[in-house]
Amino acid sequence: GAGVSQSPSNKVTEKGKDVELRCDPISGHTALYWYRQSLGQGLEFLIYFQGNSAPDKSGLPSDRFSAERTGGSVSTLTIQRTQQEDSAVYLCASSPDRAGETQYFGPGTRLLVL
Amino acid sequence: DQQVKQNSPSLSVQEGRISILNCDYTNSMFDYFLWYKKYPAEGPTFLISISSIKDKNEDGRFTVFLNKSAKHLSLHIVPSQPGDSAVYFCAASARKAGANNLFFGTGTRLTVIP
Numbered sequence: 001g002a003g004v005s006q007s008p009s010n011k012v013t014e015k016g017k018d019v020e021l022r023c024d025p026i027s028g029h030t031a032l033y034w035y036r037q038s039l040g041q042g043l044e045f046l047i048y049f050q051g052n053s054a055p056d057k058s059g060l061p062s063d064r065f066s067a068e069r070t071g072g073s074v075s076t077l078t079i080q081r082t083q084q085e086d087s088a089v090y091l092c093a094s095s096p097d098r099a100g101e102t103q104y105f106g107p108g109t110r111l112l113v114l
Numbered sequence: 115d116q117q118v119k120q121n122s123p124s125l126s127v128q129e130g131r132i133s134i135l136n137c138d139y140t141n142s143m144f145d146y147f148l149w150y151k152k153y154p155a156e157g158p159t160f161l162i163s164i165s166s167i168k169d170k171n172e173d174g175r176f177t178v179f180l181n182k183s184a185k186h187l188s189l190h191i192v193p194s195q196p197g198d199s200a201v202y203f204c205a206a207s208a209r210k211a212g213a214n215n216l217f218f219g220t221g222t223r224l225t226v227i228p
Contacts, residue, residue, distance in 0.1 A: 004157070033215060042118070042203065043158070043218040056215065091157055102148060103216060105157030 002026070004106035006092050012112045013082055021077045021109045025094030033095075033103060034067060034077050036088040043091065049075060082113045117141045118206050120219035129228050133191040137204030137219055140185065144206040148216065149178060149189045152201045161202075162189070194226045 005024045013019050025032050034046040045059040049069045060066070064082075069075040079086055089110050093103035119138045127133045135149075145166040150158035164171040164178045164187070171178050177190045191198055201223045205216040 006157075035215075035218075040220070042116070042120075042220040043205075043216075045215040045217070048215055059215070093157075102160050102163060104160060105150075107155070107157045 004092055004094055004104055006090075006106040006109050008109060009107065010110045010112075012114065014114055015084060016081055018078065018080045019082055019111065021079075021090050021092075021111070023075045023077070023092030023106060025073065025075070025092070026104055027073075028096070029094035029104075030072060030097050031095045031103075032069060032075050033093045034075070035091045035093065037091060037108075038088040046077070046090075079111075082111075084113050087111055087113045116220070117144075118204055118217045118219040120202075120204055120222050122222050123220070124223040124225070126225045126227060127194045129196055129226055130193045133189075133194045133198065133224055133226070135189040135191075135202050135204075135222050135224065137187050137189075138185060139187075139206050139217075141206070141208065141217070142185070143208040143211050143213075144217075145211075146207040146209045147178070147180060147187050148205045148207075149176075150203040150205060150218075151198075152203060152221070158203055191224075194224075196226045196228050199224055199226050 007022045032049040035043040047067050048056040051072045064080045067077045089108040091108045093105045095103045148163040149161040151161045152158045162176050180187045201221045203221045204219040
């Protein structure tokens, strides 16, 4: 079966513009996570979805960041008014059911804000 | 505050020898630990995990050891192969506490020299 997919694979944008990053989790996985990895850093948790609801948004760095999930499947992470410090690899992961289970990652979206 | 630490950013090992990757954690609530492997331009791939009720888990050439009293775990790869060259991330979760995400270390880049 297909793994987690993300699009676009690379995104270059100008400071101040909005960007949307998409994640398609593994079919049937109810839990979905967004992480980001900045240069030289580990993975930083952003947000967790169980179904369409987000019980844990604690990792979102500012109110410029938001995410939604529809139909218990596809998720979109939106960054408004991008800043240069938003440049990172944004990774999506999914797991079969409850939180804390082994997570399966997509290839990531490399975002560069000029 | 880095709750999962990988203090060695890189490691080089000769093909056929053992690779030992180390990880330390600070949160005593962590009860599930994972190792992920990451190739360039790809997302992390799940490798092996261990629950805190065990002190060892083995899968082929990969063995993870957990020392709860020292809050330390290690990944042993033997024999090491050139295809093992990648960045290895240690991750931890507090499943019983209902944690929603994994906490990652900053990674160790393993190079296996043919």
